[in-house]
Amino acid sequence: MSNELPDERQETPDERDDRNLLELLQELRVAGLGVQVLFGFLLAIPFTNKFSELSGGQQEAEQDTLLLAALAAALLLAPVAFHRILFRMRQKEFLVRSANVLAILGLVTVGLAVSATVALVLSYVLPGLPTVVITAAMLVLFAGLWFAYPLSRRR
Numbered sequence: 001m002s003n004e005l006p007d008e009r010q011e012t013p014d015e016r017d018d019r020n021l022l023e024l025l026q027e028l029r030v031a032g033l034g035v036q037v038l039f040g041f042l043l044a045i046p047f048t049n050k051f052s053e054l055s056g057g058q059q060e061a062e063q064d065t066l067l068l069a070a071l072a073a074a075l076l077l078a079p080v081a082f083h084r085i086l087f088r089m090r091q092k093e094f095l096v097r098s099a100n101v102l103a104i105l106g107l108v109t110v111g112l113a114v115s116a117t118v119a120l121v122l123s124y125v126l127p128g129l130p131t132v133v134i135t136a137a138m139l140v141l142f143a144g145l146w147f148a149y150p151l152s153r154r155r
Contacts, residue, residue, distance in 0.1 A: 014092070017092040017096050018092065020096045021083070021092060021096050024079065024099050024100065024103060025099075028076055028077070028080065028099070028103060028106075031076050031106065031107065031110065032073070032077055034110070035072045035073050035076055035106075035110050035113070036073060038072075038114065039066070039070060039073055041117070042062065042065055042069050042117065043066065046059075050124075058120065058123055061116065062120055065113060065116040065117055065120055068109055068112050068113035069113040071109050071113075072106050072109035072110045072112075075102050075103075075106030076102070076103065076106035076107075076110070078099075079095070079098070079099030079102050079103065082095055082098060083095060083099075107146055108147075111139070111142035111143070111146060112139075114138070114142070115135055115138040115139045115142060116135075118134065118138050119131060119135040122134055122135065
């Protein structure tokens with residue numbers, strides 16, 4: 001049984017898939033750009049003079065955060081590659097469903113990467129308990145705004 005509401009637009013399944021794909025690709029453009037900026041920031045950190053001042057744990061955290069951002073980029077950009085490879089192969093419904101799953105996983109990973117970046121920066125400028133509390137608050141904020149609240153509206 002589908003979770004979708006009845007279609008009040010009176011569009012064909014192909015028209016719905018076209019619209020859903022366009023909406024999804026537009027959302028991925030926005031999210032993809034943000035994660036690329038974050039990734040660039042994280043790529044630059046090891047090449048700064050201050051990187052050697054970071055503790056071993058902070059350097060490892062930067063590497064882990066960089067990998068999270070790379071994973072997020074891969075997940076958010078994969079639907080674009082799918083679209084190019086499956087172009088005109090009459091697999092749009094598969095593409096929309098797959099891209100939706102990848103986008104959700106990408107957003108989870110972006111939320112983790114942004115929170116980890118906040119933790120990394122705060123661990124340098126405001127070490128200790130404030131870093132832990134603020135990072136936890138960021139995680140709760142992303143989980144609440146991006147997932148818990150929208151999921152509560154599905155019921």
